[in-house]
Amino acid sequence: MSTRLVLLWLLVGLPLAWGVWRTAASALRLFQ
Amino acid sequence: MLLDRAGTVAPPGYSRWMVPPAALAVHLSIGQAYAFSPFNLPMTRLLGGTDADWTLAGLGWIFSLAIAVLGLSAALFGSWVERVGPRRAMTVAALCFSGGFVVAAAGVAWHQLWLVYLGYGVLGGCGLGIGYISPVSTLIKWFPDRPGMATGLAIMGFGGGALVAAPLEVALMACFPSPGVWQTFLALGAIYLAFMLVGAAVVRVPPEGWTPPGWTPPQAAQVRGIPVAEAIRTRQFWLLWAVLCLNVTAGIGVLGQASPMIQEMFPGRVDAAAAAGFVGLLSLFNMGGRFFWSSISDRIGRRATYAIFFALGLALYAVVPLAGNLGSIGLFVTGFALILSLYGGGFATIPAYLRDLFGTLQVSAIHGRLLTAWSVAGVLGPVLVNYLRAWQIGRGVPPAQAYTVTMYIMAALLAVGFVCNRLIRPLEPRR
Numbered sequence: 513m514s515t516r517l518v519l520l521w522l523l524v525g526l527p528l529a530w531g532v533w534r535t536a537a538s539a540l541r542l543f544q
Numbered sequence: 545m546l547l548d549r550a551g552t553v554a555p556p557g558y559s560r561w562m563v564p565p566a567a568l569a570v571h572l573s574i575g576q577a578y579a580f581s582p583f584n585l586p587m588t589r590l591l592g593g594t595d596a597d598w599t600l601a602g603l604g605w606i607f608s609l610a611i612a613v614l615g616l617s618a619a620l621f622g623s624w625v626e627r628v629g630p631r632r633a634m635t636v637a638a639l640c641f642s643g644g645f646v647v648a649a650a651g652v653a654w655h656q657l658w659l660v661y662l663g664y665g666v667l668g669g670c671g672l673g674i675g676y677i678s679p680v681s682t683l684i685k686w687f688p689d690r691p692g693m694a695t696g697l698a699i700m701g702f703g704g705g706a707l708v709a710a711p712l713e714v715a716l717m718a719c720f721p722s723p724g725v726w727q728t729f730l731a732l733g734a735i736y737l738a739f740m741l742v743g744a745a746v747v748r749v750p751p752e753g754w755t756p757p758g759w760t761p762p763q764a765a766q767v768r769g770i771p772v773a774e775a776i777r778t779r780q781f782w783l784l785w786a787v788l789c790l791n792v793t794a795g796i797g798v799l800g801q802a803s804p805m806i807q808e809m810f811p812g813r814v815d816a817a818a819a820a821g822f823v824g825l826l827s828l829f830n831m832g833g834r835f836f837w838s839s840i841s842d843r844i845g846r847r848a849t850y851a852i853f854f855a856l857g858l859a860l861y862a863v864v865p866l867a868g869n870l871g872s873i874g875l876f877v878t879g880f881a882l883i884l885s886l887y888g889g890g891f892a893t894i895p896a897y898l899r900d901l902f903g904t905l906q907v908s909a910i911h912g913r914l915l916t917a918w919s920v921a922g923v924l925g926p927v928l929v930n931y932l933r934a935w936q937i938g939r940g941v942p943p944a945q946a947y948t949v950t951m952y953i954m955a956a957l958l959a960v961g962f963v964c965n966r967l968i969r970p971l972e973p974r975r
């Protein structure tokens with residue numbers, strides 16, 4: 513169960529983290 | 545059957561922490577709706593930029609239609625979602641949403657705009673509405689101790705979905721022969737179908753009478769379950785409808801106009817690239833606010849949380865024009881970032897507020913009816929921002945000051961919202 517739990521959180525967490533990282537990188541342009 | 549509610553009761557040992565990522569898989573997918581704009585320009589050049597090509601104004605209706613159908617389908621299918629359970633509802637949402645992409649891809653390939661409206665707008669919009677409400681009551685039942693945090697996490701996914709979809713769409717379009725729109729639609733349909741079906745496969749409902757180990761419901765929280773037909777006849781429902789509508793109105797207009805607004809308020813100091821950064825920053829605060837404020841609401845209560853939304857929002861809208869006059873970009877950006885966190889928080893905290901007032905019996909169905917407030921705000925917010933700006937400029941007001949009246953009107957709307965929230969009282973016990 514715990515392996516499935518970790519995999520499931522990674523499945524949704526990784527794309528979300530990628531989207532946040534891309535957006536944060538674009539937000540930084542505001543301060544340049 | 546495999547999809548029925550009875551077939552999805554959790555077996556012993558099932559961790560309730562499996563449910564939030566299952567809900568996130570659905571909300572991250574349907575959150576793509578807020579990232580439709582990368583397709584707009586390529587879709588005006590499908591025939592090589594001739595007069596027969598589609599116009600931006602015509603394409604703008606795809607998104608508007610999808611959001612309008614989201615509100616309508618959430619209201620129409622809310623009771624059905626409650627009856628059949630989360631797995632069947634998520635599966636249907638996945639089929640509608642990805643099916644919408646397939647029909648829209650055909651519309652693009654054959655250059656039939658009505659088919660794109662029908663596919664993405666109507667069919668996809670039904671997927672949005674059903675998908676949006678499908679995990680709500682399940683999450684609330686699994687997390688009676690933290691309903692705000694649990695539903696906030698899922699609804700945060702809806703905000704985050706756009707952050708994932710926008711760069712994904714650009715990358716996919718670059719993989720196909722230019723402009724690559726219909727191929728990208730098909731690819732997105734396949735990706736989202738798989739992603740949402742994982743959520744549907746994993747989700748489980750708790751056994752009847754289940755509570756988290758070591759948790760006893762506080763006496764004050766023992767709310768009787770109210771059927772949707774009864775709930776929508778209460779004063780509390782309509783006050784909450786007004787609360788959601790006013791809170792969303794105050795944020796949604798700004799979200800749509802953020803880029804031109806900051807460029808007009810600080811002419812020569814903020815270029816298009818920096819303005820795009822501002823839009824990105826607002827999206828991050830919109831998303832983060834969904835989790836932050838809904839989690840806070842579990843500690844301080846829903847009514848107090850909304851009181852903060854309205855009081856803080858009102859103060860910020862009153863101060864932001866001052867930031868423009870002072871030429872302080874930092875103050876302006878901070879003000880709007882906080883306003884957008886309140887906007888996101890308003891969406892994410894509403895299911896737990898409904899649970900507090902009406903119980904868990906038909907909370908998804910009641911939530912679905914309440915989302916019609918979103919549809920109304922989706923029209924009201926942009927109209928207030930766009931038309932008031934145009935009216936001010938028509939009267940000779942410089943563009944840098946054209947938003948001042950709008951912001952004071954937003955502050956006034958939030959004051960009304962504050963009063964509506966104060967008027968919400970728990971339901972009288974049934975005699």
